[in-house]
Amino acid sequence: MAKVIVVTSGKGGVGKTTTSASFATGLAMKGNKTVVIDFDVGLRNLDLIMGCERRVVYDFVNVLNNESTLKQALIKDKHCDNLFVLPASQTRDKDALTEEGVERILNELKKDFDYIVCDSPAGIEKGALMALYFADEALIVTNPEVSSVRDSDRILGILAAKSKRALNGDEPIKEHLVITRYSPKRVELGEMLSIDDVKDLLGIPLIGVIPESESVLSASNSGVPVIHDIDSNSGQAYADVVDRFMGVNLPLRFLNVEKKGLLSRIFGN
Protein backbone atom coordinates (compact mmCIF):
# COMPACT_ATOMS: atom_id res chain seq x y z
CA MET A 1 0.00 0.00 0.00
CA ALA A 2 1.39 3.39 -0.99
CA LYS A 3 2.32 5.71 1.83
CA VAL A 4 1.87 9.48 1.90
CA ILE A 5 4.54 11.29 3.92
CA VAL A 6 4.35 15.02 4.60
CA VAL A 7 7.49 17.01 5.32
CA THR A 8 6.29 19.91 7.43
CA SER A 9 7.36 22.43 10.07
CA GLY A 10 5.18 25.52 10.32
CA LYS A 11 8.18 27.80 10.10
CA GLY A 12 9.89 28.63 6.81
CA GLY A 13 13.55 28.20 6.01
CA VAL A 14 14.14 25.31 8.40
CA GLY A 15 15.01 22.69 5.77
CA LYS A 16 11.74 21.14 4.57
CA THR A 17 12.61 21.28 0.88
CA THR A 18 16.19 20.16 1.51
CA THR A 19 14.80 17.26 3.56
CA SER A 20 12.06 16.37 1.04
CA ALA A 21 14.59 16.20 -1.78
CA SER A 22 17.10 14.04 0.05
CA PHE A 23 14.52 11.85 1.76
CA ALA A 24 12.67 11.11 -1.49
CA THR A 25 15.97 10.46 -3.26
CA GLY A 26 17.05 8.10 -0.48
CA LEU A 27 13.79 6.15 -0.63
CA ALA A 28 14.17 5.80 -4.41
CA MET A 29 17.80 4.69 -4.12
CA LYS A 30 16.56 1.87 -1.89
CA GLY A 31 14.40 0.65 -4.77
CA ASN A 32 11.11 2.26 -3.79
CA LYS A 33 9.12 3.93 -6.51
CA THR A 34 8.87 7.45 -5.12
CA VAL A 35 7.30 10.74 -6.13
CA VAL A 36 7.97 14.05 -4.41
CA ILE A 37 5.34 16.78 -4.72
CA ASP A 38 5.95 20.51 -4.23
CA PHE A 39 2.93 21.94 -2.41
CA ASP A 40 4.42 25.44 -2.30
CA VAL A 41 2.15 26.85 -4.98
CA GLY A 42 3.42 30.20 -6.22
CA LEU A 43 6.89 29.73 -4.75
CA ARG A 44 8.23 26.55 -6.25
CA ASN A 45 11.74 25.57 -5.23
CA LEU A 46 11.84 21.83 -5.09
CA ASP A 47 12.56 21.72 -8.85
CA LEU A 48 15.75 23.74 -8.27
CA ILE A 49 16.90 21.61 -5.37
CA MET A 50 16.21 18.46 -7.42
CA GLY A 51 17.95 20.02 -10.43
CA CYS A 52 15.02 19.60 -12.83
CA GLU A 53 13.91 23.23 -13.16
CA ARG A 54 14.57 23.39 -16.89
CA ARG A 55 12.41 20.39 -17.59
CA VAL A 56 9.23 21.74 -15.98
CA VAL A 57 6.47 21.96 -18.57
CA TYR A 58 3.30 21.22 -16.67
CA ASP A 59 2.81 21.46 -12.94
CA PHE A 60 0.66 20.32 -10.00
CA VAL A 61 -1.94 23.04 -10.61
CA ASN A 62 -2.21 22.12 -14.31
CA VAL A 63 -3.03 18.59 -13.25
CA LEU A 64 -5.50 19.79 -10.61
CA ASN A 65 -7.25 21.88 -13.27
CA ASN A 66 -7.22 19.05 -15.80
CA GLU A 67 -5.02 21.08 -18.14
CA SER A 68 -2.53 18.26 -18.33
CA THR A 69 -2.36 14.63 -17.36
CA LEU A 70 -0.38 13.48 -14.38
CA LYS A 71 1.98 11.65 -16.73
CA GLN A 72 2.75 14.86 -18.62
CA ALA A 73 3.55 16.75 -15.42
CA LEU A 74 5.72 14.16 -13.67
CA ILE A 75 9.45 14.73 -14.21
CA LYS A 76 11.73 11.75 -14.04
CA ASP A 77 14.83 12.31 -11.93
CA LYS A 78 18.20 12.36 -13.72
CA HIS A 79 19.98 10.19 -11.18
CA CYS A 80 17.38 7.69 -9.95
CA ASP A 81 15.12 5.56 -12.09
CA ASN A 82 12.52 5.22 -9.37
CA LEU A 83 12.16 8.91 -8.61
CA PHE A 84 9.72 11.48 -10.00
CA VAL A 85 9.07 15.13 -9.18
CA LEU A 86 5.72 16.89 -9.40
CA PRO A 87 6.58 20.60 -9.43
CA ALA A 88 4.41 23.38 -7.99
CA SER A 89 3.13 26.12 -10.25
CA GLN A 90 5.00 29.37 -10.17
CA THR A 91 2.10 31.73 -10.77
CA ARG A 92 -1.28 30.23 -10.08
CA ASP A 93 -3.02 31.00 -6.81
CA LYS A 94 -3.62 28.53 -4.03
CA ASP A 95 -7.35 28.20 -4.66
CA ALA A 96 -6.56 25.38 -7.07
CA LEU A 97 -5.56 23.21 -4.11
CA THR A 98 -8.93 21.72 -3.28
CA GLU A 99 -9.40 18.70 -1.08
CA GLU A 100 -11.12 16.78 -3.89
CA GLY A 101 -8.46 17.70 -6.44
CA VAL A 102 -5.54 16.77 -4.23
CA GLU A 103 -7.22 13.52 -3.23
CA ARG A 104 -7.83 12.59 -6.86
CA ILE A 105 -4.15 13.10 -7.74
CA LEU A 106 -2.89 11.25 -4.66
CA ASN A 107 -5.18 8.33 -5.41
CA GLU A 108 -3.89 8.18 -8.96
CA LEU A 109 -0.28 8.29 -7.74
CA LYS A 110 -0.97 5.59 -5.15
CA LYS A 111 -1.59 3.12 -7.96
CA ASP A 112 1.96 3.50 -9.27
CA PHE A 113 4.13 4.59 -6.36
CA ASP A 114 5.32 3.16 -3.06
CA TYR A 115 5.96 6.51 -1.44
CA ILE A 116 4.47 9.95 -2.02
CA VAL A 117 6.50 12.67 -0.31
CA CYS A 118 4.71 16.01 0.14
CA ASP A 119 6.97 19.05 0.56
CA SER A 120 4.84 21.47 2.57
CA PRO A 121 5.02 25.25 2.31
CA ALA A 122 5.58 27.25 5.49
CA GLY A 123 2.68 28.52 7.53
CA ILE A 124 -0.67 26.99 8.43
CA GLU A 125 -2.67 28.17 5.44
CA LYS A 126 -4.30 26.19 2.66
CA GLY A 127 -1.12 24.87 1.04
CA ALA A 128 0.30 23.58 4.30
CA LEU A 129 -3.05 22.10 5.35
CA MET A 130 -3.49 20.32 2.01
CA ALA A 131 0.06 18.94 2.17
CA LEU A 132 -0.62 17.30 5.53
CA TYR A 133 -4.31 16.47 5.18
CA PHE A 134 -3.92 13.06 3.53
CA ALA A 135 -0.67 12.06 5.24
CA ASP A 136 -0.02 8.65 6.75
CA GLU A 137 3.30 9.71 8.26
CA ALA A 138 4.97 13.06 8.90
CA LEU A 139 8.54 14.29 9.10
CA ILE A 140 8.53 17.28 11.45
CA VAL A 141 11.54 19.37 10.43
CA THR A 142 12.75 21.46 13.36
CA ASN A 143 15.75 23.68 14.01
CA PRO A 144 17.02 23.83 17.60
CA GLU A 145 15.69 27.32 18.04
CA VAL A 146 12.69 28.82 19.88
CA SER A 147 10.41 29.87 17.04
CA SER A 148 10.98 26.69 15.06
CA VAL A 149 10.18 24.49 18.08
CA ARG A 150 7.03 26.44 18.85
CA ASP A 151 5.84 26.27 15.24
CA SER A 152 6.55 22.54 15.06
CA ASP A 153 4.48 22.07 18.19
CA ARG A 154 1.68 23.99 16.54
CA ILE A 155 1.87 21.76 13.47
CA LEU A 156 1.72 18.68 15.70
CA GLY A 157 -1.53 20.08 17.10
CA ILE A 158 -2.88 20.48 13.57
CA LEU A 159 -1.86 16.95 12.55
CA ALA A 160 -3.70 15.66 15.60
CA ALA A 161 -6.84 17.72 15.00
CA LYS A 162 -7.27 18.64 11.35
CA SER A 163 -5.78 15.85 9.25
CA LYS A 164 -8.03 13.36 7.51
CA ARG A 165 -6.90 10.61 9.85
CA ALA A 166 -7.76 12.75 12.86
CA LEU A 167 -11.15 13.77 11.51
CA ASN A 168 -12.05 10.19 10.58
CA GLY A 169 -10.89 8.87 13.93
CA ASP A 170 -8.40 6.56 12.16
CA GLU A 171 -5.04 5.57 13.55
CA PRO A 172 -3.12 8.86 14.02
CA ILE A 173 -0.42 10.06 11.62
CA LYS A 174 2.93 8.55 12.56
CA GLU A 175 5.22 11.44 13.48
CA HIS A 176 9.02 11.57 13.15
CA LEU A 177 11.20 14.40 14.37
CA VAL A 178 14.02 15.55 12.07
CA ILE A 179 16.31 18.07 13.74
CA THR A 180 18.19 20.05 11.09
CA ARG A 181 20.84 22.77 11.04
CA TYR A 182 22.21 21.35 14.27
CA SER A 183 25.49 22.81 15.41
CA PRO A 184 27.31 20.65 17.99
CA LYS A 185 29.68 23.47 18.82
CA ARG A 186 26.93 25.91 19.70
CA VAL A 187 25.16 23.27 21.79
CA GLU A 188 28.39 22.65 23.67
CA LEU A 189 28.66 26.38 24.35
CA GLY A 190 25.11 26.44 25.70
CA GLU A 191 23.97 28.68 22.86
CA MET A 192 21.71 26.21 21.11
CA LEU A 193 18.96 23.90 22.35
CA SER A 194 20.24 20.35 22.59
CA ILE A 195 18.68 17.32 20.96
CA ASP A 196 17.26 16.20 24.29
CA ASP A 197 15.76 19.65 24.85
CA VAL A 198 13.95 19.55 21.51
CA LYS A 199 12.86 15.95 22.02
CA ASP A 200 11.49 16.73 25.50
CA LEU A 201 9.65 19.78 24.27
CA LEU A 202 8.01 18.15 21.25
CA GLY A 203 7.57 14.66 22.66
CA ILE A 204 7.78 12.71 19.39
CA PRO A 205 10.33 10.08 18.33
CA LEU A 206 13.51 11.34 16.71
CA ILE A 207 14.39 9.89 13.31
CA GLY A 208 17.55 11.87 12.65
CA VAL A 209 19.75 14.88 13.24
CA ILE A 210 21.17 16.78 10.26
CA PRO A 211 24.16 18.93 11.14
CA GLU A 212 24.56 22.48 9.89
CA SER A 213 26.80 21.97 6.90
CA GLU A 214 28.26 23.81 3.96
CA SER A 215 27.58 20.82 1.73
CA VAL A 216 23.87 21.68 1.77
CA LEU A 217 24.51 24.98 0.04
CA SER A 218 26.81 23.48 -2.56
CA ALA A 219 24.26 20.73 -3.16
CA SER A 220 21.50 23.25 -3.83
CA ASN A 221 23.87 25.34 -5.95
CA SER A 222 24.37 22.38 -8.24
CA GLY A 223 20.83 20.99 -8.05
CA VAL A 224 21.85 17.61 -6.67
CA PRO A 225 20.19 16.58 -3.38
CA VAL A 226 22.80 16.49 -0.62
CA ILE A 227 22.18 12.78 0.06
CA HIS A 228 24.17 12.12 -3.14
CA ASP A 229 27.18 13.79 -1.48
CA ILE A 230 28.19 10.66 0.37
CA ASP A 231 31.34 12.25 1.79
CA SER A 232 29.43 14.98 3.57
CA ASN A 233 28.12 14.58 7.10
CA SER A 234 24.70 16.00 6.18
CA GLY A 235 24.44 13.61 3.22
CA GLN A 236 25.25 10.67 5.47
CA ALA A 237 22.84 11.94 8.13
CA TYR A 238 20.04 11.98 5.53
CA ALA A 239 20.97 8.46 4.42
CA ASP A 240 20.60 7.39 8.07
CA VAL A 241 17.15 8.99 8.25
CA VAL A 242 16.05 6.93 5.23
CA ASP A 243 17.47 3.73 6.73
CA ARG A 244 15.72 4.36 10.03
CA PHE A 245 12.49 5.11 8.19
CA MET A 246 12.82 1.72 6.48
CA GLY A 247 13.23 0.09 9.89
CA VAL A 248 17.01 -0.18 10.25
CA ASN A 249 18.23 0.59 13.73
CA LEU A 250 21.17 3.00 13.54
CA PRO A 251 22.87 5.08 16.22
CA LEU A 252 22.80 8.87 15.81
CA ARG A 253 25.91 10.45 14.29
CA PHE A 254 27.51 13.89 14.08
CA LEU A 255 26.18 14.99 17.47
CA ASN A 256 29.47 16.06 19.00
CA VAL A 257 32.15 18.51 18.11
CA GLU A 258 34.68 16.78 15.89
CA LYS A 259 37.95 16.58 17.73
CA LYS A 260 40.63 17.39 15.24
CA GLY A 261 43.61 15.07 15.19
CA LEU A 262 47.04 16.43 15.99
CA LEU A 263 48.16 16.32 12.36
CA SER A 264 45.21 18.25 11.00
CA ARG A 265 45.64 20.74 13.81
CA ILE A 266 49.22 21.33 12.74
CA PHE A 267 48.67 21.32 9.00
CA GLY A 268 45.10 22.65 8.91
CA ASN A 269 42.72 21.03 6.47
Added chain:
Amino acid sequence: MSLLDYFRGTRKPSASVAKERLQIILAREHSGREEPDYLPALKKEILEVVSKYVSVDLGAIQVNLERDENCEVLELNIALPEHRERDSQKRELVAHD
Protein backbone atom coordinates in the same frame (compact mmCIF):
# COMPACT_ATOMS: atom_id res chain seq x y z
CA MET B 1 22.90 41.57 36.27
CA SER B 2 22.49 43.78 33.23
CA LEU B 3 20.50 42.71 30.22
CA LEU B 4 23.73 42.46 28.31
CA ASP B 5 24.92 39.68 30.62
CA TYR B 6 22.23 37.51 29.11
CA PHE B 7 23.82 37.83 25.71
CA ARG B 8 27.39 37.62 26.96
CA GLY B 9 26.52 34.32 28.58
CA THR B 10 27.85 35.37 31.96
CA ARG B 11 24.48 34.41 33.40
CA LYS B 12 22.57 31.28 32.49
CA PRO B 13 23.45 29.77 29.11
CA SER B 14 20.90 31.12 26.67
CA ALA B 15 19.86 27.64 25.56
CA SER B 16 18.48 26.82 29.00
CA VAL B 17 16.61 30.11 29.08
CA ALA B 18 15.15 29.14 25.69
CA LYS B 19 14.07 25.78 27.00
CA GLU B 20 12.34 27.22 30.06
CA ARG B 21 10.51 29.80 28.00
CA LEU B 22 9.38 27.15 25.53
CA GLN B 23 8.15 24.84 28.29
CA ILE B 24 5.93 27.61 29.62
CA ILE B 25 4.55 28.82 26.30
CA LEU B 26 3.91 25.33 24.92
CA ALA B 27 2.04 24.35 28.09
CA ARG B 28 -0.12 27.42 27.73
CA GLU B 29 -0.76 26.83 24.05
CA HIS B 30 -1.70 23.21 24.70
CA SER B 31 -4.39 24.26 27.14
CA GLY B 32 -5.70 26.63 24.47
CA ARG B 33 -5.93 23.73 22.04
CA GLU B 34 -8.60 22.12 24.18
CA GLU B 35 -10.84 25.11 23.57
CA PRO B 36 -13.81 24.39 21.37
CA ASP B 37 -13.71 26.03 17.93
CA TYR B 38 -16.85 28.02 18.62
CA LEU B 39 -15.33 30.05 21.44
CA PRO B 40 -14.02 32.97 19.36
CA ALA B 41 -17.32 33.25 17.47
CA LEU B 42 -19.27 33.03 20.71
CA LYS B 43 -17.17 35.83 22.11
CA LYS B 44 -17.78 37.99 19.08
CA GLU B 45 -21.54 37.47 19.14
CA ILE B 46 -21.78 38.22 22.85
CA LEU B 47 -19.84 41.38 22.25
CA GLU B 48 -22.29 42.38 19.53
CA VAL B 49 -25.24 41.86 21.83
CA VAL B 50 -23.65 43.68 24.75
CA SER B 51 -22.56 46.61 22.63
CA LYS B 52 -26.18 47.23 21.63
CA TYR B 53 -26.70 48.42 25.17
CA VAL B 54 -23.32 49.65 26.40
CA SER B 55 -20.15 50.46 24.53
CA VAL B 56 -17.48 47.88 25.24
CA ASP B 57 -14.61 46.64 23.13
CA LEU B 58 -13.35 43.13 22.44
CA GLY B 59 -10.66 43.39 25.09
CA ALA B 60 -13.34 43.88 27.71
CA ILE B 61 -14.63 40.35 27.33
CA GLN B 62 -12.88 37.36 28.79
CA VAL B 63 -14.15 33.90 28.11
CA ASN B 64 -12.80 30.99 30.07
CA LEU B 65 -13.68 27.38 29.77
CA GLU B 66 -12.77 25.12 32.63
CA ARG B 67 -13.31 21.42 32.76
CA ASP B 68 -13.22 18.84 35.42
CA GLU B 69 -14.50 15.30 35.37
CA ASN B 70 -18.23 15.83 35.10
CA CYS B 71 -18.76 19.50 34.73
CA GLU B 72 -17.76 22.27 32.36
CA VAL B 73 -17.81 25.87 33.48
CA LEU B 74 -17.99 28.60 30.88
CA GLU B 75 -17.01 31.79 32.59
CA LEU B 76 -17.75 35.15 31.01
CA ASN B 77 -16.20 38.34 32.33
CA ILE B 78 -17.35 41.60 30.85
CA ALA B 79 -15.78 44.79 32.09
CA LEU B 80 -18.36 47.53 31.64
CA PRO B 81 -17.30 51.16 31.22
CA GLU B 82 -16.49 52.97 34.45
CA HIS B 83 -19.35 55.44 34.68
CA ARG B 84 -21.52 52.46 35.46
CA GLU B 85 -21.93 51.69 39.13
CA ARG B 86 -20.15 48.43 38.94
CA ASP B 87 -17.22 48.25 36.61
CA SER B 88 -17.43 44.57 36.19
CA GLN B 89 -20.22 42.08 36.08
CA LYS B 90 -19.82 38.43 36.12
CA ARG B 91 -22.10 35.84 34.66
CA GLU B 92 -21.54 32.18 34.93
CA LEU B 93 -23.12 29.59 32.76
CA VAL B 94 -22.77 26.13 34.15
CA ALA B 95 -23.33 23.22 31.84
CA HIS B 96 -23.61 19.75 33.27
CA ASP B 97 -22.94 16.70 31.12
